[in-house]
Amino acid sequence: MKVSATISASGSGFAPILFQGDYAQQIQEAARIGFEAVELHIRDPNRLDRRAVLRSIKEAGVVVSTIGTGQAYVDEGIFFTSGNEEIRLAAIERIKAHVDFAAQIGARVIIGTIKGPLPEKEPERAVARARAKDCLLECAEYARESHTGLTLEAINRYESNFLNTAEEARRFIEEMGSPVVGLHLDTFHMNIEETSIERALRDNADRLVHIHLADSNRWAPGMGHLDFPSILSTLRDIGYEGYLGIECLPLPDGETAARQALGYLQNLLSEA
Numbered sequence: 001m002k003v004s005a006t007i008s009a010s011g012s013g014f015a016p017i018l019f020q021g022d023y024a025q026q027i028q029e030a031a032r033i034g035f036e037a038v039e040l041h042i043r044d045p046n047r048l049d050r051r052a053v054l055r056s057i058k059e060a061g062v063v064v065s066t067i068g069t070g071q072a073y074v075d076e077g078i079f080f081t082s083g084n085e086e087i088r089l090a091a092i093e094r095i096k097a098h099v100d101f102a103a104q105i106g107a108r109v110i111i112g113t114i115k116g117p118l119p120e121k122e123p124e125r126a127v128a129r130a131r132a133k134d135c136l137l138e139c140a141e142y143a144r145e146s147h148t149g150l151t152l153e154a155i156n157r158y159e160s161n162f163l164n165t166a167e168e169a170r171r172f173i174e175e176m177g178s179p180v181v182g183l184h185l186d187t188f189h190m191n192i193e194e195t196s197i198e199r200a201l202r203d204n205a206d207r208l209v210h211i212h213l214a215d216s217n218r219w220a221p222g223m224g225h226l227d228f229p230s231i232l233s234t235l236r237d238i239g240y241e242g243y244l245g246i247e248c249l250p251l252p253d254g255e256t257a258a259r260q261a262l263g264y265l266q267n268l269l270s271e272a
């Protein structure tokens, strides 16, 4: 299990990111602190200086584990469940652009908040859910053709009313039946939604492809009251070999949070 640092351009409404600013510089900074992998949160890959990012990844010798895509929803309002076809098509095109870049760098593409919210009542709710499934299936087929994986993230009820628990996300993945969509869990959301974080990890081990780590207060692991020794030993027990993406608030500042997360987790990982 390698620890991956979240990086994003500054100025997004999405806050729990360790390194914010110029991507190429922040990749160097994450590597300098000791991270072997990075998770790039990108609003629009078509507006990114991809060459500079590719150069920086190579120079820093880091792997890109994953690409976060939620900023397109938070900052631009495009999402899969929308009743407006233009908005749905824009969300699909955006994810396809992420897949193109991810295929180039061997990363997985995260489907988190871009899935969008559901209306409160039926029958509109079921219609929106089916729209999300169709959009995701189209993206999954595109990803499959370029040998790229997608991760579907369960997100807590205060941020989304669609796929809150590991079980709900897992069932949605199974209904879709695409081999390239895996389950993505996040300890911050799990702390709110799951009866037991460890049990949810065990029950869904066969689908788990990515995990975000943050403590109970969304500060770096070790700064709240989650039991990370137990969480990591469960991940080890279930044979999880993916990345540990540190998606936490950059508090008291990004570098301190990054050093805290990495030092704390490396210590736990070395106690095999």
Ligand code: LER
Pocket: 068, 069, 070, 110, 111, 112, 113, 153, 155, 159, 186, 212, 247
């Ligand atoms: C949202 O809170 C979150 O956890 C992100 O990973 C969504 O993409």
Ligand code: MN
Pocket: 112, 153, 186, 212, 247
């Ligand atoms: Mn997350």
